[in-house]
Each structure stands twice: as structure tokens, then as C-alpha cells.
Amino acid sequence: MSKISAAITAVGAYVPEYVLTNQILETMVDTNDEWITTRTGIKERRILKEEGKGTSFLAIKAAQDLISKKGLDPKEIDVVIVATATPDMKAASTAAYTASEIGAVNAFTFDMDAACSSFLYGMSIAAGYIESGRYKKILLIGADKMSSIINYKDRATCIIFGDGAGAALFEPNEDGLGLQDEYLRSDGTGREFLQAPAGGSVQPLTHEAIDKGLQYAYQEGRTVFKNAVFNMADATMKILERNNLSKDDVAWLAAHQANKRIIDATAERMDLEPKKVMMNIQKYGNTTSATLPLLLNDYESQLKKGDNIIFAAFGGGFNWGSIYLKWAYNSDN
Numbered sequence: 001m002s003k004i005s006a007a008i009t010a011v012g013a014y015v016p017e018y019v020l021t022n023q024i025l026e027t028m029v030d031t032n033d034e035w036i037t038t039r040t041g042i043k044e045r046r047i048l049k050e051e052g053k054g055t056s057f058l059a060i061k062a063a064q065d066l067i068s069k070k071g072l073d074p075k076e077i078d079v080v081i082v083a084t085a086t087p088d089m090k091a092a093s094t095a096a097y098t099a100s101e102i103g104a105v106n107a108f109t110f111d112m113d114a115a116c117s118s119f120l121y122g123m124s125i126a127a128g129y130i131e132s133g134r135y136k137k138i139l140l141i142g143a144d145k146m147s148s149i150i151n152y153k154d155r156a157t158c159i160i161f162g163d164g165a166g167a168a169l170f171e172p173n174e175d176g177l178g179l180q181d182e183y184l185r186s187d188g189t190g191r192e193f194l195q196a197p198a199g200g201s202v203q204p205l206t207h208e209a210i211d212k213g214l215q216y217a218y219q220e221g222r223t224v225f226k227n228a229v230f231n232m233a234d235a236t237m238k239i240l241e242r243n244n245l246s247k248d249d250v251a252w253l254a255a256h257q258a259n260k261r262i263i264d265a266t267a268e269r270m271d272l273e274p275k276k277v278m279m280n281i282q283k284y285g286n287t288t289s290a291t292l293p294l295l296l297n298d299y300e301s302q303l304k305k306g307d308n309i310i311f312a313a314f315g316g317g318f319n320w321g322s323i324y325l326k327w328a329y330n331s332d333n
């Protein structure tokens with residue numbers, strides 16, 4: 001029997017309706033469209049406004065989109081993984097609720113968090129389950145309601161983040177398509193530069209913490225930027241070199257959408273033409289765990305069976321890495 005690899009066989013996505021434009025942000029904090037556009041590439045982002053709806057709301061919608069596009073029976077799903085940095089609650093799994101709501105009643109489920117690298121790391125987990133031969137259908141959902149941890153008075157962060165979700169189905173493939181190689185790394189000394197300090201076990205939520213705004217995401221932008229540029233480029237180059245891939249072998253770069261300048265720098269290091277670089281940061285901003293599946297969903301109709309896609313991400317922790325995947329299907333769209 002030939003070796004089993006883990007292929008993505010369907011994708012789906014959801015973003016909330018409300019559009020937070022740069023122009024609206026100009027009325028909220030001391031910023032302007034020109035600064036945001038030239039420094040980040042972002043024009044607008046989506047925000048989940050409805051009271052009482054959390055990350056699971058986004059995850060369920062993205063999963064349902066995939067299920068209906070694929071014509072999948074949710075009872076066949078073996079595992080549901082929700083990659084997220086903003087779970088519904090501290091002590092009840094977002095994935096368990098999501099799976100029940102979509103009818104994945106035969107699945108076991110869990111949340112996993114590696115900040116902006118959550119979906120990338122989730123791809124590694126999903127692929128491992130498939131390659132082991134133990135499971136046949138893994139639903140990986142990247143979902144974040146970033147607006148729940150953003151201070152809309154802090155211009156350094158509120159202009160960057162948005163809400164959204166994307167889903168991908170992983171299935172066995174015996175034709176050599178799917179995940180080929182991965183290079184994933186972490187450096188915990190980076191956590192002081194990107195964190196939401198309060199609300200965890202180090203500093204539980206107290207009135208004092210809330211008064212200081214410590215429940216919100218904080219980042220030292222320049223330090224994170226430099227580390228992201230270096231490590232995303234370094235990881236992708238390692239993946240290219242050890243798989244003997246030239247720039248002509250690469251069909252697409254699917255890079256975490258944190259800042260257009262970081263994505264451009266990674267593409268430049270790979271010597272990749274701009275038309276091979278997936279980009280939707282202008283529409284959604286940084287949706288943390290959702291950026292990579294939102295890219296796949298937006299570009300699905302252009303992807304061809306056998307296309308070599310290089311994924312890359314960097315985020316809080318620090319966590320980063322690159323994955324090399326061969327696309328497994330031609331879209332009917």
C-alpha cells in the first residue's frame with residue numbers, strides 16, 4: 001500500500017457582516033487611512049457585533065459553509081479542532097460546542113492555541129492524525145473574535161485586528177498530495193512583546209486589572225514586526241531548501257495576514273512574483289487563527305490539483321513556522 005498523506009479536500013469560511021473601515025476608525029482614535037494603509041495594507045475588517053455571540057458562532061458558520069459546499073455528512077467527521085486564541089470561555093471547549101451544533105456527533109474535539117500560528121500548528125496535528133491511519137476526516141477550524149480582546153481606544157492594536165473563521169477538511173490521500181513537510185518553532189522569551197496579560201492564571205481578572213485595561217491585547221509592534229519578518233522568511237527558506245524547491249516550483253505563498261509589509265518581505269526573500277502571493281489583509285485585517293483558511297477559501301477557485309503551496313505564520317509566544325502542502329483538488333466554482 002502506498003504511503004498515506006493528509007490532503008485538504010474542502011474549505012469553508014465566514015466573516016461577520018459589520019465592516020469596520022479605516023474611515024470609521026479615524027473617528028474613534030487618532031489615526032488616518034493613509035497611515036493604516038501604508039503601514040499595514042489594511043482597509044477594513046469585520047467585527048462580530050451581536051451581544052452574546054462568541055468565537056463558536058464564527059466557527060460554526062465556517063464549518064457549515066464547508067459542509068454544504070462539500071456535501072459532507074457531519075456524522076462522518078472523526079475529530080473537530082478549533083484553533084483559536086479567543087475561546088468562548090475559559091473552562092468549556094469551544095470545539096465541543098461547535099461540533100454539537102454542526103451535528104458532528106461522532107467526533108472528539110478540542111481547542112488549540114498557538115496565537116497567530118494556531119491554524120498552521122493545527123495543520124500539523126490534523127495531518128498527523130490522518131498519516132497515523134487512525135482517523136479519516138479531521139475538521140480543522142481557525143476562528144477568532146479578536147474584537148473581544150481589543151481596546152478600541154488603543155490605536156496601536158485596534159487598527160490591525162478583525163473577526164473571522166475558516167475551516168479545512170483533512171482526508172487521507174494515496175497519490176502523494178497534501179502535507180509534505182513542516183518546520184515549526186517557538187521561543188517563549190517573546191511573550192512579553194505580545195500578550196493579553198490578565199484573565200489567565202498568572203493574573204486572573206480583577207477590578208484593578210480591568211481598570212488598567214490588562215485584559216486587552218498588547219504588543220510592542222516594532223519588536224514583533226522584526227521577529228516576524230526574520231522568522232517567517234527563515235522558516236520558508238528552510239522548507240524550500242530541504243525540499244529542493246525553486247521559486248518556479250512554488251505556485252502560492254499563503255502567509256499569515258498580520259501586516260502586508262511582513263508578507264511582502266517574506267515573498268521577496270523567496271524571490272516570488274506578487275501574483276503568487278495570496279493576499280486578503282485589505283478586507284479582513286489580522287484575524288489571528290483565521291487568516292490562512294480565509295486565504296484558502298478566497299483563492300479556492302484559482303487553486304489547481306498539484307499546486308505547491310507554502311504556508312507561513314508568526315505570532316504571540318513567539319510561535320512560527322512554515323508548511324509545504326500539495327493542493328489536492330480543482331474547484332468546480
Ligand code: UT7
Nearest residue numbers: 031032035039116155156159221222224225228258259315
Ligand atoms: O499577528 C501577530 C503578529 N503581529 C504582527 O506581526 C504585527 C507586527 N507589527 C506591525 O505590524 C507594526 O509594528 C505595526 C503596524 C503594529 C506598527 O507599525 P510600525 O511601522 O512598526 O509603527 P511604530 O509602532 O514604529 O510607530 C511609528 C509611529 C509612532 O509615532 P512616533 O513615535 O514615530 O511619533 C506611533 O505612535 O506611528 C505612530 N502610530 C500611529 N499613527 C497613526 C502608531 N499607531 C498609529 C496609528 N495611526 N494607528
